[in-house]
Amino acid sequence: MTFDDGYRDNYDRVFPLLRRYGVPATIFVTTGWLRPHDDGPGLGMSWREVREMAAVGIRFGAHTVTHPSLPALSLREAEWEIRESKRLLEEELGTECTVFAYPFGHEDCQLRQLVEAAGFRWAVTTREGAPRPSDNPLLLRRTYVCAADLLYADFAVKLAGWHEWRGPLWRLSRHPRAVYW
Ligand SMILES: [Zn+2]
Structure with a gap:
C-alpha cells in the first residue's frame, strides 16, 4: 500500500x-x-x-x-x-x-x-x-482508495483487482477526486 x-x-x-x-x-x-x-x-x-x-x-x-x-x-x-x-x-x-x-x-x-x-x-x-x-x-x-469507498462494493473489489473491468466511466463516477494527491 x-x-x-x-x-x-x-x-x-x-x-x-x-x-x-x-x-x-x-x-x-x-x-x-x-x-x-x-x-x-x-x-x-x-x-x-x-x-x-x-x-x-x-x-x-x-x-x-x-x-x-x-x-x-x-x-x-x-x-x-x-x-x-x-x-x-x-x-x-x-x-x-x-x-x-x-x-x-x-x-x-x-x-x-x-x-x-x-x-x-x-x-x-x-x-x-x-x-x-x-x-x-x-x-x-x-489503485485509488478513498474514505467514500464502500467496504465490499469498492474496497474488496479493488483488492481483488476486479475494478479494472468496470471501465473508466465507473471509476470517474466513484472518484470525483483530484484534491488529495
Ligand atoms: Zn500529494
Whole structure:
C-alpha cells in the first residue's frame, strides 16, 4: 500500500494497523511538511516518527519538498524539488531513496527524465490500475482508495483487482477526486 504526503495520521492511525496486519507499505512524504520536532506545529509527521517507522520496515519515498504541480515550474525549480526531497530523506534515514511520487500525479516526459537522472528507479502516478511488468517503471499505476469507498462494493473489489473491468466511466463516477494527491 502507498500513502502520499506524510500527514501525522500516517503515524497515529495507519502505522499501528500496518504493524498489526504486517502490510508492506511505502509512504511518499513531502519533506517540507515534516516537523523537525514532535511537539512542533504542522500537519506532517515528525522526522523522529519517520525514522521510527523506517526502522521497522516502512519504506519512504520522495514527494518533493513543497508539493507543487511540477509541470508548472521551470525545469531548474522542478529539478530542485525532486533532488532536494531525495537528499533530505537519504540524509535523515541513511538509506538510498529510490521511489518517487509525482504531486497530483502531474508529470511529463521531461520530468520523468529529471526523476530518472536524480537516481530514482521507480515513480508512481495517479493513473488508475494495477502495475504490470511491462509498465514504464517511472509511470507506475496505482489503485485509488478513498474514505467514500464502500467496504465490499469498492474496497474488496479493488483488492481483488476486479475494478479494472468496470471501465473508466465507473471509476470517474466513484472518484470525483483530484484534491488529495
Ligand atoms: Zn500529494
